[in-house]
Amino acid sequence: MSEKKQIRIATRNSGFIDPENIDSYIAAGGYLALAKCIEEMTPAQVIDEMKASGLRGRGGAGFPTGVKWGFAAGYKSDTKYVVCNADEGDPGAFMDRAILEGDPHSVLEAMAIGGYAIGGNKGTIYIRAEYPLAIKRLKIAIEQAEEKGMLGKNIFGSDFSFDLDIKYGAGAFVCGEETALINSMEGDRGEPYTKPPFPAEAGYWDKPTIVNNVETLAAIPAILTKGASWFNQIGTETSKGTKVFCIVGKINNVGLIEVPMGITLKEVIFDVGGGVPNGKEFKAVQTGGPSGGALTFKDLDVKIDYEGLAACQSMMGSGGMIVMDEDDCMVAVSKFFLDFTMEETCGKCTPCRIGSKRIYETLDRITMGQGTMDDIENLKLMSTVIKDTALCGLGQTMPNPVLSTMRVFEDEYRAHVIDKKCPAGVCTSLLEFVVVDEKCVGCTLCAKVCPVDCISGKVKEVHVIDQAACIKCGACLEKCKFDAIIKR
Amino acid sequence: MAKLNSIADLKKLRADLQAQAKAKTDKPLVNVSLATCSVASGGRDVMEAMKAEVASLGLDVNFMQSGCMTYCYAEPTVEITLPGKEPVVFGFVDTDKAKLLVQKYVKEGELLDGVIPVGYERVVL
Secondary structure (H helix, E strand, C coil), X not given: XXXXXXXXXXXXXXXXXXXXXXXXXXXXXCCHHHHHHHHHCCHHHHHHHHHHHCCECCCCCCCXXXXXXXXXXXXXXXXXXXXXXXXXXXXXXXXXXXXXXXXXXXXXXXXXXXXXHHCCCEEEEEEECCCHHHHHHHHHHHHHHHHCCCCECCHHHCCCCEEXXXXXXXXXXXXXXXXXXXXXXXXXXXXXXXXXCCCCCXXXXXXXXXXXXXXXXXXXXXXXXXXXXXXXXXXXXXXXXXXXXXXXXXXXXXXEEEEECCCEHHHHHHHHCCCCHHHCCEEEEEECXXXXXXXXXXXXXXXXXXXXXXXXXXXXXXXXXEEEECCCCHHHHHHHHHHHHHHHCXXXXXXXXXXXHHHHHHHHHHHCCCCCHHHHHHHHHHHHHHHHHCCCHHHHHCCHXXXXXXXXXXXXXXXXXXXXXXXXXXXHHHCCEEECCCCCCCCCHHHHHCCCCCEECCCCCCCEECCCCXXXXXXXXXXXXXXCEEEC | CCCCCCHHHHHHHXXXXXXXXXXXXXXXXXXXXXXXXXXXXXXXXXXXXXXXXXXXXXXXXXXXXXXXXXXXXXXCCEEEECCCCCCEEECCCCHHXXXXXXXXXXXXXXXCCCEECCCEEECCC
């Protein structure tokens, strides 16, 4: 592989063009794919080309886009809808916002192409209201595209018409799930429903609907301009093209990256990401947000594609990558993500509503030092049952953080339960703050700052912390100028 | 604005736009990343500071805004293209550095710290 490890397809224009000026997009080859489809290709040919490209949905599930379009094209209906899922909700993921703010026309163009391919004339972008700049730039882009005749009636002088509007979401994580999203768009509660019928048959207002993620859409004009055979040479056997990741946490080059599928975790963390700061050891990376799982220092040679991540109990997800170093406790990390999904579960199905709460409570007990070996076994059992029985993607993937961290770090869970220790020194209930006798000069600062007066000792004599009374706030450790207090 | 009626119209418009852009390459181009994250870290102030410095030095420079340049760790980021040279992206730009960039790099062609290397291949249509 060449020195340049990134290939920018979905993010090809972000940072290079003025997102508020359609001419800037056209100069970069914008709308050529739409024009080519309308003038030179039949809808069936567009779908065949999409299937041949091997593009899979970038929102998380990885369903082949061309196949999805083919299903929707197969149903007869007077109205069909193209929906753009811009309800980006994973903690630490912001690629959809970046694309919409940096290159909104690529998404509009792809939606119009999707409409042409399935025989639909209406499109809706479902975007969270927390993205005001993206919304502003989308509105400008829609207006300019209508003025130039690339949206609206008789696009490029043909008899194909396509109208777009925007709907705002209130930022519920579950609304990224396509059936919950459709409910929310119709003004109902954002709760998923059982498939089938799939949206391709009966989705928005019970009409055939395709729901595509922002990043998926942004890649489509490039694929159709340069051809499926160009795109499907990039990537692996089962996962073609590139994937955008947001790489955050304990990493030097925090930011957005777009890398070919099949790149190893090692290349992502150390070459593209620039490694872990402050000389710390790389421990794990959470991929796929709260629905995903941890790839660890043992998985550095794993090739990143849909199947490679699934084999590690993780998933591609929308592409958040949260990097953790030796100072992070895997039990606490699992608890953090379960706290998130417990808050975000819509409550419709029992495994997800009650299961998330029970897993969270168990993890909480373990981090408090009150866990038992039964808890560890129960975690595994509950996780497996929830995966098998939850209604939608949120619940089915919710136990992933637990299962994937247990895969490699079960010893860390055991340390919390058996030794009542947190090896990474994160879980405060399991920590002890102690005075190092040789270093203490008896300055009394720690005793003064202690909020519960549990530190005793005379001036110029070694001080002692009463472990039974200590609330582990860490104030003494911060205050001590002589490094005479340590946590262990 | 006239509507485009064919792929030929579009290709002609694109060629015209590219020619216009090429005609501008005899002037330096300053491209400031202005996505939410860049704005939050002070990108707009950087843009204003550079415009003010360009005006006070009496230079002739084109400005543009763009979206995310992908270097979150180094925001605000500014890309400067001098005539006949490859674009250079500078990171960690604050208003003081913005002025320096105009004085040193835009005016004199003298590189400053904070250059972000290009680690990607951009797909061009």
